Amino acid sequence: MFREAGRVFFDFRWITAIRQECVLSSARLREKTNLKGNDLIDIIVSLRKDKELCKEIQFENYRVVAQAFTFFVAGFETTSFTMAFTLYELCINPDIQTRLRVEITKSIRENK
Template structure:
């Protein structure tokens, strides 16, 4: 609208190319995945009842970029808040470190999803910061 690019031209070109390659591959190979790209493809085909118009490849790339950017921003913000929390509250840091070390020791240094799920205090710290 103002003619001010959000990204440098090479980065925008790379991201658009990546999305366009993904769209072409999914359409050519009839790949269906339960993700946002698939929903945008459905919207373009007007398969979703809420969608009246059609989306261009450029529209889909823009939506995918916003989705990526929003996820990146919220994750980095959460990590900043948790880092601050741990720096200010030694007791929380010590308890969390003890839990992580215990799980790592029990897992032989190789964690799995189940090991991460077993870290109840870690979940409380992250969930508390999300509020």
């Protein structure tokens, strides 16, 4: 809508370029050095090395980067939502908050 009006409020291309460079440079480094991180980048590298699979599926860089970003955001949002919900519940339930504090304190003392 705003683009049609001739105004662009924020240009996301530079963010896309940084995101792409991070994912692809990590993949290139892992391909060259055979480092293992046991993460999504390792899966991308191993899939790109599979010649038969590459005949069936095209691994365009923009798709690989988009999937990596999707996994990152999905994991981040899930974690932040869970933490926010947990803290909210602790705030409205002071009895549970007290029990949790006692349990954490006890656990810390036992595991020193």
